[in-house]
Amino acid sequence: MRVPLGTIVKDKVTGLKGVAENRATFLYGCDRYCIQPQAKEDGTVPDSIMVDEPQLEIMESEPRAMIPAGEPEQKIELGCVVEDPIRGMVGTATGRAVYLNGCSRIFVQPKQVGDKEQKSWWVDEQQLKVKTSFTGSEKRTVDPVVRHARIGGPAPSNSKY
Numbered sequence: 656m657r658v659p660l661g662t663i664v665k666d667k668v669t670g671l672k673g674v675a676e677n678r679a680t681f682l683y684g685c686d687r688y689c690i691q692p693q694a695k696e697d698g699t700v701p702d703s704i705m706v707d708e709p710q711l712e713i714m715e716s717e718p719r720a721m722i723p724a725g726e727p728e729q730k731i732e733l734g735c736v737v738e739d740p741i742r743g744m745v746g747t748a749t750g751r752a753v754y755l756n757g758c759s760r761i762f763v764q765p766k767q768v769g770d771k772e773q774k775s776w777w778v779d780e781q782q783l784k785v786k787t788s789f790t791g792s793e794k795r796t797v798d799p800v801v802r803h804a805r806i807g808g809p810a811p812s813n814s815k816y
Contacts, residue, residue, distance in 0.1 A: 658688055658708065660755050663717035666690065666706050674720040675711070676703060679752040681762070682733045685709065689752075724757030730780055731761050737783040739763065742776070745786065752777070 658664060658675050665672045673692035680686050688711060691703040731737060731748050738745045750762030759780040765773040 656708065656713075657686075658711055658713060659719075660723040660753070661721040662719050663714040664688070664690060664711045665714055666704075667710050667712055671704065671706075672714065672717075673703070677752050677754040679705070679750055679762075680733070681750040683749070721755055723755045727753060727757050727759040727780070729759070731783055731785060736786040737761065737763060738786050739776075739778055739783060741782060742778075744773075744776075746775070748783070749775075751780070 658678070660675050660678060662675050663672060664675050671690065671692060673690040676689045676691045678686055678688050686708040687705045688708060689703050690706050690711075692701040694700050729751070731751070733748050733751060735748050736745060737748050744763075744765055746763040746765035748761045749764050752760045752762070754760075760777045761780050761783055762775060762777055763783070764775045767773060
């Protein structure tokens with residue numbers, strides 16, 4: 656079940672209610688949503704939390720809090736090796752977050768070299784340059800899925816064997 660951004664949802668485990676603010680998809684995991692609870696009676700705004708998709712229940716009785724700006728075009732395929740020209744760093748795109756305002760960010764994990772641990776980071780998708788695809792070949796954007804009609808190969812046999 657894909658939760659529409661901007662809807663009011665409830666965490667089945669904690670009971671926390673809030674707005675689905677962004678969706679993060681990871682290369683090796685389930686989708687997670689950032690849930691922003693509404694302001695308390697005293698005017699303070701609680702911190703948002705990340706919740707796994709199967710843990711969420713859409714509150715059908717609640718009106719939608721906000722209409723999202725739209726789904727941004729995916730330019731980076733998860734698993735690609737990317738370069739952040741501003742930081743001057745290279746790493747693998749392992750996550751993608753899409754926000755209510757239509758922006759998308761990529762989670763980049765650098766290759767660990769020796770004992771020096773390098774930190775992962777989130778960066779705007781448009782800022783990154785693709786170095787190689789998941790398979791190692793040059794790749795610039797995600798290719799649309801093209802379905803080809805079956806051609807060639809043996810024809811079905813009329814034999815009962």
